Amino acid sequence: MSLFIVLLALLTAWVLAFVGVPLLVWTLGAAALTVALWLAGAMSLTAFAIAAVLIAGVGLLLNVLPLRRAVLTRFAFAVFKKVLPEMSSTEREVLESGDVWWEAEMFRGRPDWEKLLSFKYTKLTKEEQSFLDNECEALCKLCDDWKIEYEDKDLPKAAWDYIREKKFFSMLIKKEYGGLGFSANAQSAVVTKLATKSITLAVTVMVPNSLGPGELLMHYGTDEQKKKWLPGLVDGSEIPCFGLTGPEVGSDATAMPDVGYVCHGEVDGKPTLGLKLTFSKRYITLAPVATVVGLAFKLRDPDGLLGDRNKVDYGITCALVPAAHPGVHIGRRHYPGAAFMNGTIVGRDVFVPIDAIIGGPAMAGKGWRMLSECLSSGRGISLPALSTAAGQLGYRMTGVYARFRRQFKVSVGKFEGVQEATGRIAGHAYTLEALRVLTASAVDHCAPSVTTAIAKYHMTELMRKIITDGMDVLGGKGIQQGPRNFMATGYKATPVAITVEGANILTRNLMIYGQGAIRCHKYVFPEMEAARENDLVKFDKLVIGHVGFAINRAVRSFTLAISGSMLARSPVDGELAPYFRKLERMSSALAFTSDLTMGAVGGKLKFMERLSARLGDVLSQLYIASAVLKFYLEGSKSDAERAHARWALDTCLYEIGHAFDGFIRNFPVAWGRVLLRLVIMPLGNSFHPVSDRRNARVADLLLEHSDVRERLSWLIFKNGGEHDPIGRMEKAWKIGLKTEAAYVKYYKLANHGEISGDTVAERLDDAVRRNLLTRDEAEQARAYDDARYDVILTDDFSKEYLAGDFAAEAAAAIEASGELSRVA
Template sequence: MSFAISVIGVVAVAWVLAYVGAPLWVWTLASALAYAAGVVTGGLGAVASVVLGVPLVLLALLNVVPLRRALITRPVFATFKKVLPEMSSTEREALEAGDVWLEAEMFRGRPDWSKLLTFRYTELTAEEQRFLDNEVEALCQLVDDWKIEFEDKDLPPAAWQYIKDKGFFAMLIKKEYGGLGFSAAAQSAVVTKLATKSIALAVTVMVPNSLGPGELLMHYGTDEQKKQWLPGLISGKEIPCFGLTGPEVGSDATAMPDSGVVCYGDYHGKKTLGIRLNFSKRWITLAPVATVVGLAFNLRDPEGLLGDRSKSEYGITCALIPAKHEGVHIGRRHYPGAAFMNGPIFGKDVFIPVEWIIGGPAMAGKGWRMLVECLSAGRGVSLPALGTAAGQAAYRLVGAYGRIRRQFRMSVGKFEGVQEATGRIAGNAYTLEAMRVLTASAVDHCAPSVVTAIAKYHMTEMMRKIVIDSMDVMAGRGVQQGPRNALAPAYKATPIAITVEGANILTRNLMIFGQGAIRCHEYVFPEMEAARENNLAAFDKLLFGHVGFSINRGIRALTLGLTGSALARSPVDGPMATYFKQFERFSAALAFTSDVTMGVLGGELKRKERLSARLGDVLSQLYIGCCVMKFYIENGQKAEELDHARWALDQCLFEIAKAFEGFFDNFPVKPVAKVLRLAVFPFGNRYKPVSDQLNARLADQIMEATDLRNRLTSLVFVNGGPNEATGRLEHAFNLLLKAEVPYVKYFKAMSKGELAGTDTASRLADAVTRGILNAEEAQLVAEYDKVRYDAILTDDFTPEYIKGDFSVPTAGSRADILAFTGSLARVA
């Protein structure tokens, strides 16, 4: 019995040491004390003393660093260097681009929650807020999205001029150069609001502020280049585009065939050192109207004219070229799912001076690093703003429609089947705004490359889900296109956000975990660097630190799983405490699973895209959960907001568990998969989807005029008036809030056949006669009923208009339609 107790005691001590992450010397000391106690008390016989003494001696020898390095680390080091996957210079540059931020805490298994809680959101300055309230509002008033998309296929001239005059293309350019110098948070808010009015308008504004000549010039341009180009870019005299993608190169920009060869040529009648370019670019936003083209190409210098005769292949280089430069041809327009300017650019034997390289000849071959550094930040602002716009607009419009539209004598938003969709809209919209605020603020502090990839992928995917759910709810009202329909343009444009700045398939399967596992891990990238530098001493320290890290995270994951995360830490009390603990549990599980996976699969993991994508999903959901918890806490932990936060966090936990399940089911080494599954889910996967009850509460809230609704949809453009797509539903909803009580009384009486009359007016008169309504209530109901019916109508057009003759009226007379239908017993 005493022996069993001793064994249990030893195991318990070892478990505690592993759980707290005790260093090697503590393990050695504890093992020596346990061994000595066993010998002194007689608990260990002669044979047991010898058997257990050998590993104790070996453990002690591990503390002798020179001996350990020679006997253990050196052969491991040699093997590690052999199995280490090759990394091209472009892969290295992409990997090193940007900064490691909060995502590292999620990957390390023991998050330092203070980094989340003490991080400050970027607050808009008074100047930024005025711009949002005035210039952005005015620009929205200048555009008619239906005319843009169906008739003109372009922004109106007044909008173009206003964009130029007010510096919308120069939000990113710092004030020291004459630009607006807006924060990433302000740019995000501007793009979000514009997108709620017109996707084409938002894309037109956002692209030069995302990846364009302005940003590249600020960061890398020579003083002469800044002096030449920035004033025109700021004033709007110059319209920029950037030629990166082409027929043979989409997400894999490093494979571009566009080439430049250093040579001498004639420029302005003088022999000039320059570059002979040949290129064919596609899908370039603003190309059809651009006056200056940023161009990426592969540079070669076979004659060593740049001064280094040992180097002929320089790689990707970026240059700035006037659109009217000889040999540059702007092709015809592409036409994506929105009417923003987009098209091809061609060039054959185009000669440019080497000084046109952004940053001058010294930056030859450094274009890829320039691009990924700028793109990693821009990816966290522009496209996430489009996703947020979809969420905010849907929350406001679909919620209003669900309350206004009645079927089977009940608001459609009260049907459980509809609530399944509207609850998701509400939850995802809340999640999107939480992600937008934190991610944009992060970009203001650093350049978090992994976080921005997470934001781009998941926020555009949420956009897709929200738009589809919205279409399901609004049905024919969302399908029939026309000036009344604010939803169809977003439905058409959603694939744009999914595709650009790195296709979502690539982002999920290659970037998030592939970059995150290496950059965010405490040991992996330093170990790779030690191997590249052949630094055995550094590798030895990292190796044994890594082993201890893996043991600790494995035991922590199992312990937290066994205890239901009870031993995890929460930095706050209240309803968020349990979520902080759950996320710490899964952080440990991710760290342990990743370490085992990399150890077992090695370089093969790079080709196991679906496996790495699932681990990327875990990392992503951990970050999304952080965004939501931060958002809820920063907003004052309001009671009306709690259900939205719980919905989002329950969804994150469910998605994490689902990703782990898919990973374990498909892991190629089944015994390892079983061990991993046991460590992560010792009692099985008990995480469920968001409950119907919680989802229903959000579906109810989305139809209410609450403070939360106003805060979550604060960036929706609502001032277009009752004849504009959003304004029409907004007007009807606001009138319903005043008229709903008498309208419901009238509607119930009418539905029961208690009112005489064949039209609304006569039935209301009878309702007044019977005392069901008073005269004032009847007038209010009549006004609302007219507005309600107009709000649910869809557009219709003449055949001539559909064929493109826009000189004829766009639709039949609304007055005629309402007069005709006014005599009907509209009981639906």
């Protein structure tokens, strides 16, 4: 009987820990167990009395708040404040900037799936959809990517004029100021569509709608500043740029040597309180054509002219300066792999009035927080949009090529080796669109800083993978540059997206988990704030909750692991239910691992970038998988859609298992490695790469017309005509759908030697003469073969044209030259 009670008590304790009950319930449970053992005769009266005293004492110590604070928490509070890593004001501003969102649910180990499933994607308004269907289409038709990138190194004047006229630069500016007032999802869709036509076009449009004067003015500008600058930004008479990076400063903005001193000077002959600025900026997009420059610099007030004589160094501050202002020098252009305007800005002892500070003098020294918050929004819109454009183009165009291009008498898309690449293209393209729409919609609801960092890093990396795989499949078609090439510009420009708005190495190794662990954890940041405020009462409540949280997540992680995730929750039934359960299991594992790591390693984790990056990978993949699940459930739920979703989810789980395995193997504390392995992976790592069968399934779908193909390429600009690189592929695809059956029939006859002739035309004529093909079938096969040949053609040029004499060869001549090579 006693043994039964003990076993029942242990099971009950495990259940209580798994559920996560309050401290008082544990105290009452211990008392009830003691009474039960005494009544069962397993405990003498003396033992019962001793146990009762101990339980009562511990119970009072833990549950009577003044006593607990005086005896336990005060000591823990003192230790915590000593081991708490030092945090600079800049780091604090970054941590406090933005909001936490769904990523916090995945970080805390017990996600509320209903919160995800009930979240509404931002729907495009009729006005936004019309802008995509009309203004964006018209703008794309004004652009020739080959001429932009190779000949002119700039957008055509007609495109610049149209951008200004139709307010492409003011999508984020509210309608009350004359802007378009588009949602983040609409801005994302616009940039994605433009990027499928021209990266230079997309970057030109996205920068004023991302980090720059427009957004900073909308959020922080004074009424006078808004009245002065916003009308020009809306009608395009003002072109903005923002100067942050420089020769001495890249990802670490705090290292900038650019400085502004508060002093007296003259403006238009009148004595004025202002700033004397000295700066050198580079890599500044739109700088060569900008009329207004946003500047980030370190502000100093040695004479206390701002009112505080005890404060000299204010920190990073942002100001607006006309590009034509005396002393401002717009330098020569950079050429970053694409033709968008990018260059340098230099100024020495440039005097501007004090109200040049964005937000006025009250915002002096608050620039880094302003930039951090605006950067987070930009990371959730602009660069994800470029990445998605690459995914949509890679999916649709590589599918056309892989279906039409034949080697060894088979479409290259049917070779298993090629399918390794095309399967990845399909799965990653699905992931990108899922991430784009969820993250952009999130930006419409809040400013999710960690989520947007995840999106920026992983989406640009997926873009890189898709373009690399696409180039491998295209072969010579991809590497021979010219008007027919739809991939080369993206291949050259990919490093731009990898580098800007926080280099990817920095984002992965420092930002995602470094910021996520503190902001997303239920207790850590509030505990740090309690320590900073020296608030023992607040800390006491938090630390007790934290201990219970850690025990609960440890028990949940182990229980879910040994049960194969069967005890985890899923909000849906069917094939995707196991994915919800596995993700909840790994969410618990991340919460437990984070607590153990912070306890065992402490502030040193800040410098263990490879370790924290792996935990960041876990958090990222949990968010990515959530986006995929949401995207699938919002879609058609067709067999094709399910195949893509399962490919993406299998990949996410594999990456989670891989990251955890690498983290455990490299954990610096021996006992921690043992405990982590036991709790997280007691039965080993069960997550594996996508199976060959599933990869082949999505690779085959890439070659077919399906609902997923349309959903994953809906933003591609397809109406450029038969001389446009995408337009000619679209034309071939449509012809192929109608005529491929006839061509395959002809192809089999030719391969079996049943018809004769040296060319396709001769063999088709012979097939008709022998009544092996009808005249209509022969014409269809001929049309298919013409389309097939056009798909595989590449461009060649005269030496005069390549030497820079672009008048030496017209576009029509370049296009016609390819036909001369046809002999079959």
